[in-house]
Amino acid sequence: MxxxxxxxxxxxxxxxxxxxxxxxxxxxxxxxxxxxxxxxxxxxxxxxxxxxxxxxxxxxxxxxxxxxxxxxxxxxxxxxxxxxxxxxxxxxxxxxxxxxxxxxxxxxxxxxxxxxxxxxxxxxxxxxxxxxxxxxxxxxxxxxxxxIRVSTDATSGNHFFNLCARSIQVLQTPVPAKIRMLGVATYNVLTVAMGAALGGVEATPKIWDIAAVWAIVQAAGATWKPLETQPIFPLQVGRDYGGRSFPTLVVARPDLLPVFEPLVQCIVR
Missing domain, CATH: 3.30.540.10 (Fructose-1,6-Bisphosphatase, subunit A, domain 1)
Known part of the structure; x- marks a missing residue:
């Protein structure tokens, strides 16, 4: 192989x-x-x-x-x-x-x-x-x-958390990091994989937005958290994935889930 x-x-x-x-x-x-x-x-x-x-x-x-x-x-x-x-x-x-x-x-x-x-x-x-x-x-x-590996840093006002254009309602609550909006779903979460950001959220990514980075960010040690109850993978043979979105939170480490997950739940309510 x-x-x-x-x-x-x-x-x-x-x-x-x-x-x-x-x-x-x-x-x-x-x-x-x-x-x-x-x-x-x-x-x-x-x-x-x-x-x-x-x-x-x-x-x-x-x-x-x-x-x-x-x-x-x-x-x-x-x-x-x-x-x-x-x-x-x-x-x-x-x-x-x-x-x-x-x-x-x-x-x-x-x-x-x-x-x-x-x-x-x-x-x-x-x-x-x-x-x-x-x-x-x-x-x-x-x-x-x-x-590349994820960051081991604690949260601070000098660390990044990435939003997408459809998740700006997260800003209604104070976020314990600086916000960035990059306009590229893959790069949004790849910055977590490379240790530049502590987390990122995508509200409406399609399967082509996440298939490649699913492997990369987890191989770098990041934690991938689907924001809906149904698992994303494995994909189902014959299913049309053109209109399906997969709200997703990616954080550098599991201990950051309780920090950021409550802030982003508003995008799937």
Whole structure:
């Protein structure tokens, strides 16, 4: 299995670099159209989605694919890739440098590997999360090839907690940290994995927003807390995940759950 994981990592390096270079050349020059959920889509999202799906078909023909812009039904394949071709499309259309390309690899409906490239700031994150899969595979989480871990710091006014645009009602209650809003769901929680933030919340992430980072942040030692009672994974074969949101809290350590979880419950009431 080691050769397989080398192939997976190498594939992600190459395809995200190619797509990232293309998107950098288009940054801030394309207009977006609003989708039914209020998010934006551009011709670049569609190009990126098509290019990545085509590359997966060529490299891993037995693998299934679920992507934001094309296929929302979870397929009947042991291995499945979940693609977010541009995470942070609004940032991208406005010419802001913070947006990413996200690839999650699932085994029997559960993410075991994730890869996220943030092209403009040259940060590539990846991680392996064995969980209960029983797979013989590497372990750990990395940024630009260097191992990353969550922060061990106590809360303070000089530490960060990240919100998304749909969770600002959290601010009705004092938060024991500085608030940041990054506009990119994956990067929101990846900052927890790399030790830059103590936690982050996403009120309405779709499955393509969380599949890759599910593996990365847990491999870095973070605690993932779904804010609804139903478990997120394993995904169910044949289910349409296009309109389903998964409210999520991620914190650096379990002892931070009682600090931040009461503050974010308002987003699912």
């Amino acid at each position: 080691v050769d397989f994981w080398d192939e997976v990592l190498g594939f992600c390096h190459v395809i995200t670099a190619e797509v990232g270079d293309y998107l950098i050349a288009k940054l801030g020059t394309v207009a977006g159209e609003e989708k039914s959920d209020g998010s934006l889509v551009t011709e670049c999202d569609q190009w990126s989605d098509d290019r990545i799906r085509d590359a997966i078909r060529q490299q891993f023909p037995s693998h299934g694919v679920l992507s934001e812009e094309t296929e929302h039904l979870f397929p009947d394949n042991d291995w499945c890739w979940i693609i977010d071709p541009i995470d942070g499309t609004t940032n991208f259309t406005r010419g802001l440098p913070l947006w990413g390309i996200s690839l999650g690899l699932l085994y029997k409906g559960v993410p075991v590997f994730g890869y996220v490239l943030i092209p403009m700031i040259k940060q590539s994150f990846y991680g392996y999360w064995t969980g209960d899969s029983g797979l013989d595979m590497p372990t750990g989480a990395y940024c630009n090839g260097n191992a």
